[in-house]
Amino acid sequence: MPPVPVASLPALQQCLMSYTNHSSPLSFILTGIPGLEDAQFWIAFPFCTMYFMAVLGKITLLLVNRMDPSLHLPMFYFLSMLAAIDLVLTTSTVPKLPSIFWFQSHEIVFEGCVAQMIFIYGLYTVESGVLLTMAFNRYLAVCKPLHCSTILTGPTIAKLGLAAVVHGMAIITPLMYMVTSLSYCGICVMHHSYCEHMSVVKLACWDTWPNSTYSITAATTMVGLDSILIAVSYVLILREVIGLSSREARLKTYGTCGSHVGVILPFYTPGLFSFYSQCWGQRIPAHLHILRADLYLLVPPMLNPLIYRIRIKPVQERVLSLFCQKGIQPKS
Template identity: 80%
Template sequence: MSYPNHSSASSFILTGIPGLEDAQFWIAFPFCTMYFMAVLGNITVLLVIKMDPSLHLPMFYFLSMLAAIDLVLTTSIMPKLLSIFWFHSHEIDFGSCVVQMFFIHSFSTVESGVLLTMAFDRYLAVCRPLHYSAILTGPTTAKLGLAAAVRGIVIITPLMCMVTSLSYCGPRVIHHSYCEHMSVVKLACGDTRPNSLYGITVATVVVGLDSTLIAVSYMLILREVIGLSSREAHLKSYSTCGSHIGVILLFYMPGLFCSYAQRWGQRIPVHIRILMADLYLLVPPMLNPLIYGMRTKPIRERVLILLRQRRIQPRY
């Protein structure tokens, strides 16, 4: 597929999914469906938690943060992605590209921090129930959420400064569906090793540290659960922990795969790399409301109550 031969000095061309250009129109439909489900699910979680005072607890505040982050992540890529797939609108100006890049990478880092705080919350609830309310007070909950947000912004801001300081020359075609850091850096002239080194270091440290601490939290939870006498409690805890770990793996593994594949995965077909990168920002936000929200009894019951009330409302 051909792209415009020109792009202004302040714009790039996003290809979409290289190698699958003819199929992109149809690929957009499942992508759009996943986006719709992610938006509907996360907005539902936010509204239910806001409307029910009994859900104004640390666990649900963290869940609200996760829902808001997922809305930002999916919305940061989908409008432009659909315009590429359906309307062949490939050009994006440099400023918009950097803003999109910032939102994708910073909020992905913030989400990692929120997942870690949620694992810590579950550890306290299961392993230290008598100290839970004393440790996770309102101010402490706010500080943990703020720390996750500040960490994500502080870590990614230098990366954006390095990107904006580079000079770009030659063809300005980004072989990606969105402005991913290394895909943009590859178009720069001069030495880009600091960008590459900083980017891969951040990805490795954040994913390595957070995923290790999350794994330790769930191992401690499972060890505590094994000591329970109730078989039903065992099954419920295994089911909950298993689903949580599954979603966490879906968030971390593709993200790390995409970071390494952009640098050293030349043997991996480019359309596989790009599809993985797209799904990484769509599948977890779609599943999080189901796993963390609808599997949580208070939220599920509240949603069912709202649906029943809507069904029995008199019609005039």
């Protein structure tokens, strides 16, 4: 076990006192990246850079979409949903990383740890639902173009977004209830950079089989069902595209659908791999697992605007036009 920082010893003593009563701990100690303690100071710099780029891109997208009525279309509504989700997801976890790596602030209260897990796994589920809705939007745009605008109206999009939120909360609520119902015994040192569910469960002294079983079942069912429905929508899209007579139309459809697939793969694949490796990947070095888990929270939100460069081109043009107009305004 890596040594616990001296600054964290008071919190560790509180943890030990709470464990004597087998109750929920007052706080956890996040060690950061075990095995890379000497490099953590420098690792924080690229992490902060990626976080800044992700936040800047998401806020810009949300502001421009709100300001420009010409972008009030289903495609941009869904992109705004993804931007808002990524913004909250990264902000709920990433700011803690530099506090660990630079300022040795390793302590996180138990309630804050639970809230962090709710944001991570709840928003992960909500984002999966939004990606599924975007696949449905692609299907309508390609296969039913005459009905797309009448089906995906503003109220319908709002209902779909609300359904994704309710679905996410319905899945995460039982999981968080089971986590808070556990009794924890032992030293509450978590070898991670944030409150990852299985890392928290491993600190419990009760039988954690219900937690592990539910989390694995929920993740597999959610991702499996959403992935199947997304795959079905793209099979139907490809069948429609093959029948198009215009080569230019086929290339345009491949480009727009390819950008969506480019977001789906980085979203599902690393997340599931990280989740299952926590359960059964004991041979994977701890620092590699934690680095992958940290990058998973940063890289997709940062890269999504680049992957969607074709679809976000109108937004980029609008941003440039706003800056240009502001720059050429006559001085009073």
